[in-house]
Amino acid sequence: MRLAPLPDHNRTTDPAWKAKFDLYEPLITPLRRRGLVTDIDDRSGTTTIHAKLPDGTHLTIGTGTDDGHLPASLDSVTSWVVTRESDDNPTFQHEIYNSTPDPDTLHGRAGALLAPLLLAIDAALTTWGMPGRPENHHAVVTVTTVHEADPAGFTTTPAFPTAMTAARHHTDIVAGLTGDGLTVAHEITAWPWRAHVLVRGDRVQIVHTTLAELVPGHRPVPVHCFCRFAHPQTPEEDHQLHAEVQEALRLGDATGVYVGMFRLLTAPNCPARPKGTARV
Numbered sequence: 001m002r003l004a005p006l007p008d009h010n011r012t013t014d015p016a017w018k019a020k021f022d023l024y025e026p027l028i029t030p031l032r033r034r035g036l037v038t039d040i041d042d043r044s045g046t047t048t049i050h051a052k053l054p055d056g057t058h059l060t061i062g063t064g065t066d067d068g069h070l071p072a073s074l075d076s077v078t079s080w081v082v083t084r085e086s087d088d089n090p091t092f093q094h095e096i097y098n099s100t101p102d103p104d105t106l107h108g109r110a111g112a113l114l115a116p117l118l119l120a121i122d123a124a125l126t127t128w129g130m131p132g133r134p135e136n137h138h139a140v141v142t143v144t145t146v147h148e149a150d151p152a153g154f155t156t157t158p159a160f161p162t163a164m165t166a167a168r169h170h171t172d173i174v175a176g177l178t179g180d181g182l183t184v185a186h187e188i189t190a191w192p193w194r195a196h197v198l199v200r201g202d203r204v205q206i207v208h209t210t211l212a213e214l215v216p217g218h219r220p221v222p223v224h225c226f227c228r229f230a231h232p233q234t235p236e237e238d239h240q241l242h243a244e245v246q247e248a249l250r251l252g253d254a255t256g257v258y259v260g261m262f263r264l265l266t267a268p269n270c271p272a273r274p275k276g277t278a279r280v
Helices: 015-023 025-033 114-127 163-179 235-251 254-265
Strands: 038-041 048-052 058-063 080-085 093-098 139-147 150-156 183-190 193-200 203-211
Touching: 015 025, 015 038, 025 038, 025 048, 025 114, 080 114, 093 114, 114 203, 139 163, 163 183, 163 193, 163 203, 235 254
Parallel strands: none
Antiparallel strands: 038 048, 048 058, 058 080, 080 093, 139 150, 139 203, 183 193, 193 203
16 A cells, blocks of 8 residues: 655745654554545644545544644643545534544544554545545554663554454453552553553553554554655665666667656655665
């Protein structure tokens, strides 16, 4: 599954826009995996995430606050609201997800969890007959450990085929930690998506069940370059393209030189470039 391209406007080079885009990357990248061109929209004075749908409508993703404004930190989000809207028809508004705190509703218990938000979007895409929904929703359980005397630790289970299986494993992990003397200090449960914060003295452990695609290292499918000119994805491809440019120079092939240099010089901005791959 390829990433959708970046928005086609000159704000993508604006450091302020890019900072907000990078800040909300944990949600933006899964949306782009679904083929949705995703933008940070702050033109109205309220910052929201804007994801284009194939039929010309779009999703507006904000928070459950009065103005829906995205805060300056992803960690400060306490709830999400997703609305399908149309630029051509301002009266067209259809809410598909709202996790504003409400103990009597499943979404209202989800808070800022991303997994149920993405599942709601996937369900909507399926209902509307739009492509982009992943073939599976594998789940993992992550355990983050913070201790004064040791470096922070992070472990992830193998991906489970269903969230229910992961949730049962989550229960076993929490039971083991409480049996080891830790106390549950905070809990978010929108079954099967859950998060527990456990403490004992200066030791803090966070147990979280989430979609595998949201955890680094558990990307479900390869992400390929989706740009107008294909970019090299590995050091070997970089070297090969350099050689092709040199050959084009030798032959006096101006078009070949231009296209090759364009692919090389714009590669660092390609969303499909692996983070560990050396940049040109």
